[in-house]
Amino acid sequence: MADYAHLKNGSDIRGVALDGVPGEAVNLTEQAARDLGAAFAVWLADKKKKATGALTVAVGRDSRLSGPSLLTAVSAGLRGAGVTVYDCAMASTPAMFMSTVLPGHGYDGAIMITASHLPFNRNGLKFFISDGGLEHEDIEALVALAAGELPSGGDGGCRQVDLISDYAAHLVEKIRAGIGGGEQPLSGFKIAVDAGNGAGGFFATKVLAVLGADISASQYLEPDGSFPNHIPNPENEQAMEAIIRATVENGCDLGLIFDTDVDRAGAVDAGGHEINRNRLIALLAxxxxxxxxxxxxxxxxxxxxxxxxxxxxxxxxxxxxxxRGYKNVINEAIRLEKTGVAAPLAIETSGHGALKENYYLDDGAYLCAKILIKAAKLRAEGKTIDSMLADLKEPAEAAELRFKIELDDFAPYGKQVLCDLEQYVNTQPGWQMAADNFEGIRVNFTEAGQRGWFLLRMSLHDPILPLNIESDDVGGAKKIAQQVYDFIKSYDKLDLSPLECYIR
Known part of the structure; x- marks a missing residue:
């Protein structure tokens, strides 16, 4: 009996799909993909109250090298259960969700084969129905089903569909309607797109060019799962340097960058300033x-x-x-809406952003569409997009350090560190526990020379304690870091070398 519990990663399936990295054995095999496809058929049949033979499921992938073989395997598992498969080939994660609601598609479910920004040897599965992505408990159920008896021998068919073109057309119409300026409302804009050789190149060719934008400065649009130029990740320093360079050197009005499967995005203004993390949240807000x-x-x-x-x-x-966690912020916004609180935007600093108007779907391309609509309207007023951030103050210093917990059973140890820190805060003059925090321990400092804050928390899935620090004073972040070190240095199962190096 197969056990795929090790492939659970929050609300996704993730694992090693290719050889080539020492110490990382393949565990997301074609057999695992086939079994999980069949398990999704069983789960979906129960959810939709249909026979598996009456179900339709779309399957797509990003540019990863293992994508084609895993797509074939997932499709085989679905078809063996009697499901009709719609093969979308190269697609984005948001497009795969939209396949459950777009006119002309409207499938019962969808599976996207991706591991987001992770290294080339990884891959994974994301599952969708028209209500949204599956939750953690749904993945638990899928894994349990995949370990049992699964339907096979069915004769579900397979049809090829050009989903990404239909999804791109959907975005084109959204932008046209938002700007209200004819067929090519982006004429006169020069926009660089960096897809990082992931699945996002379509945004330049099938969206921006159709709307009249000059996309000649775009780069790395061709899918290549070896990611030869840089990691497709808006949080990656090399990736952001690449899109800044393309934007500035080519005199662009805007630069846009996507992660591998296009559920995250970042931007750059004409002056080469990043619109990322806090600045991206501020702009969209x-x-x-x-x-x-x-x-x-x-x-x-x-x-x-x-x-x-x-x-x-x-x-x-x-x-x-x-x-932290894109599903956490999205689900909190949905919860607030149900209580009568208007929550139009749920967004992580990583670039996962979801709008109520777009099914609370974390969709990097849709976020960029919103930015483009606003940029076009501002141009009509003689303004640029960076004007909206003129009143956003920036910290003088910021740092993120990550401490590995050197234990197999790491969670209890990490929780104990945080519990001890909560008690320690109350004994320290000048330390103020933040009132509006729902994760880890966040402490504010108001003393001149170290005005700022730190947050120590547990990673969502890994044996890591991340420490974030910001200060409004030059040199203040190191002063805060030193005080954190005075507390944490006695925990001998933490690798504190990043903190020690930072202080030095």
Missing amino acids: AIVLEDCPGGTIVTDSVTSSHLAAFITDELHGVHRRFK
């Missing part, structure tokens, strides 16, 4: 709150104090700082 005055913006736990002030004081919205 400014855009959505124009149509939802006083609305609540849900973010993860590591957002800046200055971002919170920008949302509340400048935009007159409400900031809800919640837990």
Whole structure:
């Protein structure tokens, strides 16, 4: 009996799909993909109250080298259960969700084969129905089903569909309607797109070019799962340097960058300034709150104090700082909406951003569409997109350090560190526990020379304690780091070398 519990990763399946990295044996095999496909058929039949033979499921992949073989295997598992498969070939994660709701598609379910920004040897599966992505408990159920008796021998058919073109056309119409300026409302804009050789190249050729934009400065649009130029990840320093360079050297009005499967994005203004992390959240908050005055913006736990002030004081919205994890912030926004609280945007600093108007789907391409609509309207007023961030203050210093917990059973140890820190905070003069924190321990400092904050938390899935620090004073971050070190240095199962190096 197969046991695929090791492939669970929150609300996804992830594993090693290719040989080539020492110490990383393949565990997301074609057999595993086949079994998980069949298990999804069983789960979906129960959810939809249909026979498996009456189900339709779309399957797509990003540019990873293992994508084609895993897509074939997943499709075989579905077809063996009697499901009709719609093979979307190269697609984005948001497009695969949209396959359950777009006119002309509307499948019962969808599976995307991706591991987001992880290295070339990894891959995974994301599962969707029209209500959204599956939750953690749904993945638990799938893994349990995959370990049991599965239907096989069915004769479900397979049809090829060009989903990404239909999805791109959907975005084109959204942008046209938002700008209200004819067939090519982006004429006169020069926009660089960096797809990092992932699945996002379509945004340049099938969206921007159709809308009249000059995309000649775009780069790395061709899918290549070896990722030869840089990691497709807006949080990666090399990746951001690449899109900044392309934007500035080619005199572009805007630069856009996507992760591998296009559920995250970042941007660059004409001056080469990043619109990423807190700045991306601030920009999107400014855009959505124009149509939802006083609305609540849900973010993860590591957002800046200055971002919170920008949302509340400048935009007159409400900031809800919640837990890390894109599903956490999305589900919190959905929960707030159900209680009557308007929550138009749920977004992580990683670039996962979901809007209520778009099914609360974390969709990097849709976020870029919103930015483009606003940029076009601002141009008509003689303004540029960076004008919306003029009142956002930036910290003088920021750092993120990660401490590995050197234990197999790491969770209890990490939780004990945080429990001890909570008690320690109360004994330290000048330390103020943040009132609006839902994850880890966040402490504010107001003393001159070290004004700022730190957050120590547990990683969602890994044996890691990440430490985030921001300070409004030059040299202040190291002063805060030293005080954290004074507390944490006695924990001998933590690798504190990143903190020690930073202080030195």
